[in-house]
Amino acid sequence: MTVTAGPDTALDAAAVPLRWVGPLRISGNVTTTETEVPLATYESPLWPSVGRGAKISRLTEDGIRATLVDERMTRSVLVEAADAGAAYEAARAVHARMDELRVVTRRSSRFAELLALRHEVTGPLLFLRFEFSTGDASGHNMATLAADALLAHLLATVPGISYGSISANYCTDKKATAVNGILGRGKNVIAEILVPRQMVAERLHTTAAAIARLNTHKNLVGTLLAGGIRSANAHFANMLLAFYLATGQDAANIVEGSQGITLVEDRDGDLYFSCTLPNLIVGSVGNGKGLDFVDANLRRLGCQEDRPVGDNARRLAVLAAATVLCGELSLLAAQTNPGELMKAHTRFERTPLERPGPERHNGDSDAH
Structure with missing residues (x-):
């Protein structure tokens, strides 16, 4: 080798x-x-x-x-709101858009499919954890590409939120955490x-x-x-x-x-x-x-x-x-x-x- x-x-x-x-x-x-x-x-x-x-x-x-x-690959993103109440309302609005989010995902890749969405609210911070199927690829880049498109779509359509990060550590990628074993990654x-x-x-x-x-x-x-x-x-x-x-x-x-x-x-x-x-x-x-x-x-x-x-x-x-x-x-x-x-x-x-x-x-x- x-x-x-x-x-x-x-x-x-x-x-x-x-x-x-x-x-x-x-x-x-x-x-x-x-x-x-x-x-x-x-x-x-x-x-x-x-x-x-x-x-x-x-x-x-x-x-x-x-x-x-x-099997699934995940990517979490971070958006910010004025307070916890606004972040929670934004989370509800995001979940209500699942059908359109699946369409946005399919546009980003021939193989990516949005399987599920989970969220956590901490103060004014809203963490969104997208879960994808990614075909024969491990899916890191595919998930990030899809998450980037999804984040842009949400920032344009959900009121009261602003950009935080394309990667929010709630994925979780290459770190020892409990969330992957509980929710699944890979x-x-x-x-x-x-x-x-x-x-x-x-x-x-x-x-x-x-x-x-x-x-x-x-x-x-x-x-x-x-x-x-x-x-x-x-x-x-x-x-x-x-x-x-x-x-x-x-x-x-x-x-x-x-x-x-x-x-x-x-x-x-x-x-x-x-x-x-x-x-x-x-x-x-x-x-x-x-x-x-x-x-x-x-x-x-x-x-x-x-x-x-x-x-x-x-x-x-x-x-x-x-x-x-x-x-x-x-x-x-x-x-x-x-x-x-x-x-x-x-x-x-x-x-x-x-x-x-x-x-x-x-x-x-x-x-x-």
């Missing part, structure tokens, strides 16, 4: 090691598939760790079940797997009870004590960043993307393991997708096929969620055994990284 910022950029300074891991077996309401996934990272233990989870997915009957439950995907008792013992070297106990104590109680915001997981960000870099995504979106919940249950010795990712912001088209290595990776993932609008991005989202589950499962299993985590890091991180290439990990390693 090589990213070049300009003619004076040194290739060595712009290269991130990338390997294909898997394949992962996935089923669900978006796709049923078995595919390898690309991970671009300097943290070399991540490849065998995700590989171990991928191997588990291939050994179970249904593999990883990935369910997409919602793709909301739940990945889950049921691992038989014998496989937990033989492949993960632990028990369902031990992983469930660790998840409660570490991910739930530990995160609560740390003051986490709608998030209780071990390391979603690791897998997401590696996947985002390999597929041309805006990497800063791991801030909200890594806000998610790992839920584990001991079901009579079998292990139920799920990762809920409510803020996955991914796209199969748009900025960053024109690079040769990104285009090749997306094609290999089956995310540039001739499908109905939005389906390629949905496939990409469930592949990302399944990848997160593989790495999360492997890490938590490792952390139930004293010394295993550090042993894996020492083994892999003290070996110099090879130059980026087509190598892959087949998931047979027992490293975390």
